[in-house]
Amino acid sequence: xxxxxxxxxxxxxxxxxxxxxxxxxxxxxxxxxxxxxxxxxxxxxxxxxxxxxxxxxxxxxxxxxxxxxxxxxxxxxxxxxxxxxxxxxxxxxxxxxxxxxxxxxxxxxxxxxxxxxxxxxxxxxxxxxxxxxxxxxxxxxxxxxxxxxxxxxxxxxxxxxxxxxxxxxxxxxxxxxxxxxxxxxxxxxxxxxxxxxxxxxxxxxxxxxxxxxxxxxxxxxxxxxxxxxxxxxxxxxxxxxxxxxxxxxxxxxxxxxxxxxxxxxxxxxxxxxxxx
Numbered sequence: 352x353x354x355x356x357x358x359x360x361x362x363x364x365x366x367x368x369x370x371x372x373x374x375x376x377x378x379x380x381x382x383x384x385x386x387x388x389x390x391x392x393x394x395x396x397x398x399x400x401x402x403x404x405x406x407x408x409x410x411x412x413x414x415x416x417x418x419x420x421x422x423x424x425x426x427x428x429x430x431x432x433x434x435x436x437x438x439x440x441x442x443x444x445x446x447x448x449x450x451x452x453x454x455x456x457x458x459x460x461x462x463x464x465x466x467x468x469x470x471x472x473x474x475x476x477x478x479x480x481x482x483x484x485x486x487x488x489x490x491x492x493x494x495x496x497x498x499x500x501x502x503x504x505x506x507x508x509x510x511x512x513x514x515x516x517x518x519x520x521x522x523x524x525x526x527x528x529x530x531x532x533x534x535x536x537x538x539x540x541x542x543x544x545x546x547x548x549x550x551x552x553x554x555x556x557x558x559x560x561x562x563x564x565x566x567x568x569x570x571x572x573x574x575x576x577x578x579x580x581x582x583x584x585x586x587x588x589x590x591x592x593x594x595x596x597x598x599x600x601x602x603x604x605x606x607x608x609x610x611x612x613x614x615x616x617x618x619x620x621x622x623x624x625x626x627x
Contacts (some may be wrong), residue, residue, distance in 0.1 A: 355430075356459045359367070360499035362433035363394055363461035366535065367555045373579045375557075377436075379405050379587040381428040382623070388429035389622035394461070397425055399436040401587030410584075411470060415441040415451060423458040434501060440465045443477075445488035452489045456496030464503035464535060465489045465504035467522070468511065475511040483525045490530035503557060504531035508537025516544055520551045527554050533579060540564040542575050549576030561585025561605055 353618040366373045375394050378384035379401030387395060400410040402421050423436045436453055440448035448465060455463045467482040469475055477485065486504045493502040504526035506519050513519065519534075523534045538544050545567075550558045555578030559565065562583065572580055597609035 353459075357499065359430070359432040359459075360461045360497050360501075362399060362436070363501060364499045364532075366393055366432075367578055370573075372569060372577050374569065375434065375579060376582045377401060377586060378425065378428075379584075379585065379590075381424060382619075383433075383586065383590075384425050384428040386619070386622045388431050392431070394432045394434070395429065396434040396581055397422060397436050398582075398584045398587055399438050400584035401568065404587055404591060417478075419454055419458055422455060422460055426459040433459075434462035434464065434503065434545070435460050436464045439468055439470060439477075440485065440489065443469070443481075445481075445484045447489040448485045450493040452492035452502070453496065456493070456500060461499075462501030462503065462532070463493075464505050464533075466507050467506040468505075468507040476508050479522060479525065483529050486526045486531055488527040493532075494530075501532045502530070503533040503535050504529070505535045505537065507537065509536060513538075516547065520548060523548065523552055527552050533557050535559075537562070537583070542567060542571060545572070545577060546575040550584065555579055557581055559583045561588075563597055567607065573586075 373394065374392065375396045376387050376392055377396050377398035378387055379398055384395055399413065399418070402418065403410045403413050406413065406417070418437065422433065426433050426456060437451060438453060440451040442448050442451060465486060467477045469477055490502050493500045506522045508519055519536050523536060526534060531554065533555045534552050537559045538547060539548065539558060545558055556576065557579040558572060558577050559581050560567070569580065600606055600609050
């Protein structure tokens with residue numbers, strides 16, 4: 352891997368050590384990535400849902416090859432470090448997860464996340480022992496990619512009906528012991544819970560904003576101890592939501608008022624023009 356790739360990875364790791372939380376938005380294609388870069392964001396993360404929607408499929412239905420190709424495309428789109436949402440690592444076994452992380456490293460990514468969600472609605476969360484083994488294997492693979500490659504371990508319980516915050520914390524603590532660099536439990540909806548999670552671990556905690564009920568500002572999240580804030584699929588869902596509303600206006604009213612809210616060519620293309 353090139354020196355510039357390693358420089359991006361080192362820079363990405365350093366961004367997690369500041370007092371100010373790293374705000375890491377989630378583009379879903381080259382255009383959105385270049386806009387976010389042009390607006391001054393310091394790093395990017397992929398969104399599995401946003402990518403899937405852009406392909407016309409449901410979340411969780413993308414193949415590993417398609418996701419890795421997408422990661423490579425976003426890595427090449429801007430000079431920013433990129434972390435990838437690799438869902439459950441496209442494998443159940445620790446060995447399979449490790450292979451996915453190694454392949455992800457070949458795309459030039461600065462990091463990736465691995466979930467403990469099984470993909471089975473009837474039994475959505477891996478047993479803790481297996482979940483920890485999967486993270487440990489992912490950590491070993493990440494270190495083989497680069498000492499600066501950031502491995503984020505995700506506990507998905509709160510998104511699948513879980514209400515036991517103590518269980519979530521125990522699992523995040525186990526992921527920390529296994530070597531994860533960043534800890535993440537999407538679905539935290541109040542500042543007290545976020546603060547409790549941050550105080551219960553020593554590694555940086557990521558929280559996702561843009562979900563219903565999660566509307567805290569950066570200053571409140573910083574005060575709670577958060578080190579990284581992602582947007583998840585919210586930008587992509589906002590874009591598709593705008594399309595749905597506009598198309599519905601045409602169908603229901605035969606009117607085109609939505610066009611007044613559309614961005615101008617110049618507002619978009621300013622981020623695509625060469626800078627020199």
